[in-house]
Amino acid sequence: MGETVAIAGAGHAAGQVVATLRQKKFDGTILLIGEEPWLPYQRPPLSKKFLAGELPAERLHFKPESFYDDPGIAVRLGTRIDAVDRSSKTLHTADGKTLAFDKLVFATGARPRLLDLPGVDLDGIHYLRTIADVTGIRKQLKKGARLTIVGAGYIGLEVAAVATQLGAIVTVIEMEDRVMSRVVSPQLSEFYQNEHSSHGVKLLLATGISGFSGDGQVAAVDLSNDGQVATDLVVIGIGVVPNTELASDAGLDVDNGIVVDNHCQTSASDIFAVGDCTHHPNDILGYRVRLESVHNALEQAKTAASNICGVDTCYAQVPWFWSDQYDLKLQIAGLSRGYDQVIVRGNPDSRSFSCLYLRDGQLIAVDAVNSPKDFMQSKKLIAAHSVIDPEMLANPEIELKTMVA
Known part of the structure; x- marks a missing residue:
């Protein structure tokens, strides 16, 4: 009887691990475990075509549902893993199940960085990471709606572009003095600032926020300079945090991500990690890095799955990303x-x-x-x-x- 490879997480990277294991003729059992109720799907369109209503949810799926109709694949969705027991090679889930594995792949991804400010729990305040998140935003994103976006990174600006084209009145609040300051040059920031302004987006740069006001439903964003921005809904996009707690509790090395080598192997030889949750070496860059990138997630997934199948494979590629705005x-x-x-x-x-x-x-x-x-x-x-x-x-x-x- 073949081995069991368990995959903790059911996002883009996890879907690619399954696909590569099948491609490499893995003859054991693949156990896919995800907290969300959906099969692996693509996240980049969430802030683009899916938010705009141009792409149905079923088109987001990494593979069709029939792909997983295989006796060698067991899928458990809506399932949270509470603990990993390395000594017994078992996973313990929130619903009381114990699942055995021979090899484990962490594909736990990342979660939105949360704001801890007064009023942040008011209705109408959203983060954007999942299909459910976008569905909630779309219900409120009507023509003429006043949308305030906190954070002028990729997600915030992509949402601003879509919302403006849907007829919303958009304000973007950013603590830094330029948009996308963490990732692009001042010249490119200026170009995108001009672009968004030309579409009617109000940019409040070098501006902090102190909280949110409203009676049950958010009605205003409170600024650090004592001003206010009246609003109907808020989208917060201030980065993400890697989901490493499960790995850390299992005794694996964690440092701004689950530490892996260029085989995507963790500090335990039978456990791998892929995607946004990893901190990995990149021989082309010459240093270790954690990336939030579909390309990285897919290529690391291929690397880990290949090594699980006994094909010695090292990950070393030029990182790349993209953003669609207007x-x-x-x-x-x-x-x-x-x-x-x-x-x-x-x-x-x-x-x-x-x-x-x-x-x-x-x-x-x-x-x-x-x-x-x-x-x-x-x-x-x-x-x-x-x-x-x-x-x-x-x-x-x-x-x-x-x-x-």
């Missing part, structure tokens, strides 16, 4: 931390340009706006640790693929 597709490759020079390639007025980040002359990241060719070519240059001539880099007439020094 008619702008922002594609990001690499991580820009520590950059000492940013080159704007092309004219932002054309709505197709790139910001390229250098450190000691080496290309380490790109933010490409409606510029897929720059994005694809930059990924290869980043992986090759290419040193680039800045003057050539700034010339959009010269293709990036010719610039390896």
